[in-house]
Amino acid sequence: MRWTIQPKPSEDKIKHLAQALNVEDFVAQLLIQRGIENFEEAKVFFRPSLEHLHDPYLMKDMEKAVERIEKAIQNQERILVFGDYDVDGTTAVSLVSSYLKSYYPEVATYIPDRYQEGYGVSFMGIDYADDNGFSLIIALDCGIKSIDHVAYAKERNIDFIICDHHRPGETLPDAIAVLDPKREDCNYPYDELCGCGIGFKLIQALGNNRSQTIEDLVPYLDLVAAAIAADIVPMTGENRVLAHFGLQVINSNPRPGIKALVHQIKKKVLDITDVVFIIAPRINAAGRIKHGNHAVELLTEFDFEQAQQFASEIEAYNSERKDLDKLITKEALKQIEENNEKERFTSVVFQEDWHKGVIGIVASRLIETHYRPTLVFTKSGDKYAASARSVKGFDVYNALEACSEHLEQFGGHMYAAGMTLKEENYLLFKEAFEREVEKTIHPDMLVPEISIDAEIDFCDITPKLIRILKQFEPFGPKNMTPTFLTKDVKDTGYGKPMGQDEEHLRLFLKQNGSEGIAAIGFGLGDKFDLTTNQKPFQVAYNIDENEWNGKTSVQLRLKSIK
Known part of the structure; x- marks a missing residue:
């Protein structure tokens, strides 16, 4: 240390x-x-005070987003609320869909399948919208780089509203509205909101049209606090206010789904650490082991007995996730040991039957033992897929970019990323990644701080x-x-x-x-x-x-x- x-x-x-x-x-x-x-x-x-929250209309395109949603309601259009399968995505979908459904019935939700569709907006999801008569998709925690998908939807007369917090590419998708404080041309005062936080700003703006005050929207903050905690965004500014009041909701009057999860834990007062280590992994387990839809079902259920049933199913997924995580970590550590790779600058391991839903957690576990940039690969169809995790101060995304000639696709940020490659490129990539990290990492970064x-x-x-x-x-x-x-x-x-x-x-x-x-x-x-x-x-x-x-x-x- x-x-x-x-x-x-x-x-x-x-x-x-x-x-x-x-x-x-x-x-x-x-x-x-x-x-x-x-x-x-x-x-x-x-x-912290709710008065410290910013006016949602300061966000670029918010007016356009609200106008399009109000038009859809006026014209009795079907609205599909779409989001990623992790905690941020499923809480955001639960928040926006349950808010809209409180006064408009023609709303449904869609979470992509981790294995069939992968991360973010999918063509399968757009086909589902087309087949079922949806003319507006609200995408949460994803979509900022979905240029082809939005164009594909447009050809089918489906409009998009994107609510994302990831860094945009050079071109924005041709959506009706793109809500993302990280846009170069967005002057919103705080740009560290998570996806669910952006969803909350959207319902805050919609609430203005219904003469709702910020106090009327406080019951939704249990979801926002869970997303802020799970997505590891900075606990500053608006995030701190939203998390503070969200924790109060979790501890006093949470929605039935969160109450059912907490009920199983039997702890009186939860703090943010409990949300990170107790609530978030359970919400995440649905998308890792089965399907993210199970998390949305739980978080939008209003009958407590039914919510308890959903929570016990999710508890079973979480137990399975823990067992897989332990087993795969053990196998991965053994692989590093047997291949005599302890002196390397990276840990890169592969086994074709490892469960894709837990390889990201395993990568984090390996760093606890061998502190260095780590990739865990498994077989996904005819390709190899991996999750990457990094050590403090080292940008693993940049290292992957330097080796991208061997990759089919990759995405992520400084400390976590995902990628796929062809089987024949695995060893070439493994060595290229090792050389790149050796060349660019500072020796201090290989010692936990x-x-x-x-x-x-x-x-x-x-x-x-x-x-x-x-x-x-x-x-x-x-x-x-x-x-x-x-x-x-x-x-x-x-x-x-x-x-x-x-x-x-x-x-x-x-x-x-x-x-x-x-x-x-x-x-x-x-x-x-x-x-x-x-x-x-x-x-x-x-x-x-x-x-x-x-x-x-x-x-x-x-x-x-x-």
């Missing part, structure tokens, strides 16, 4: 903000590191600090859970390895005569020797709270020890 300490802002800046907010210097430091430098910005950060926000002492961990840190939530990219460093720490002698293979660590730590603080380190069992014999050591950690038998106590979640 490479420990890096975030640059410290100037003392003047820290002192000024600390005084203005009546907080400790290191709390002011954490805020400045997040771009918050004065009282007003801190107020917006600590007190822990980014530390501030160095503190245990005496700084007070009830006031914990209250303030809770107000930093919801956490996510650009507002990560603060990581602290404390030096000259000793274990009180009660520390021990935990777990079946002693892979985890439980410690009771003290510093300079402070009271002992409980600490848990998942995957740090091999560091136990560093903590024995009253030897001092350093810890990097997040501050957590542990509930046990109705009592709440401070607990450190260790990230590393040295």
Whole structure:
């Protein structure tokens, strides 16, 4: 592990903000590191408000989109709401379709099949619309590069409205409206919304025509919070406001589908981490194992008993996904070992019977063991298909582009991508990718990094600090859970390895005569020797709270020890 300490802002800046907010210097430091430098910005950060949401009509083409939808309703046209099979896509489809259906019946949904159609707008989907009399398709979380598909639909007198958040190509599709804040010509003030977030802006604009206020649309925010958490978009600006109020809906009055998922988990109050690790994988499991339609059925069901039935089916898909994920990860690690590939700059593995729905998760798992850009291939029809995952700071999309002569197609972004190639090109590509990464990666990027926000002492961990840190939530990219460093720490002698293979660590730590603080380190069992014999050591950690038998106590979640 490479420990890096975030640059410290100037003392003047820290002192000024600390005084203005009546907080400790290191709390002011954490805020400045997040771009918050004065009282007003801190107020917006600590007190998210629905009033901070932007006018949806600031988004390029919003007026055109609303006009076309209103015309379709007036003319009794059939509307098809189309979206990708992941969490962002299925929540977006559920949100827009359930909103429209609340006052107009001629609305249906379509999620492409991961295996037959692949990602994004499909010709099969357009044929379905044509065969069933749909004259308007609203595409969510996809479509920004679907130039040929939109042209194909136009020939069949089907109009498109595209709501996407991915980066556009040089040419935009010839749709009635293209809602995407990443368009060069779009001046919308915030361009980090996810697909479901764009869908929410659309219903916000439609709501204006029905004299609805933003408060009337709050019940839809449970879906938006799930998408923001799952899609790993920055937890800043509008995303932070939408996630904050969405979490409140999840914890107070969620839709029956989400209530049924949470009901199975039996946890009282969910935070954003629970949404990422508990709700999102279950919604995703439908599209990975069976079909994304199952997720939309669950999220648009209004009868709780029926929703519970759907949720238990999805729970079964999720169990199957976990089993496949474990098995394939084991096989992939064995392949790396047997092929003696531990010294390479990349991990590229293939087995023709690996399940296409979980290879992306497996790629992430392999990075936990062999920290480097990773591709996991399986057979898909007569081609090889892969999911790519990258390490912090390395652009895997650029590396794929440099080897694109060996690929049939590829797409994605800096940290995750997908691709297909012909069987005969696999080994050529594997070697070209290895050479490209070796040439362009910085050696530091091959060592996992822990980014530390501030160095503190245990005496700084007070009830006031914990209250303030809770107000930093919801956490996510650009507002990560603060990581602290404390030096000259000793274990009180009660520390021990935990777990079946002693892979985890439980410690009771003290510093300079402070009271002992409980600490848990998942995957740090091999560091136990560093903590024995009253030897001092350093810890990097997040501050957590542990509930046990109705009592709440401070607990450190260790990230590393040295």
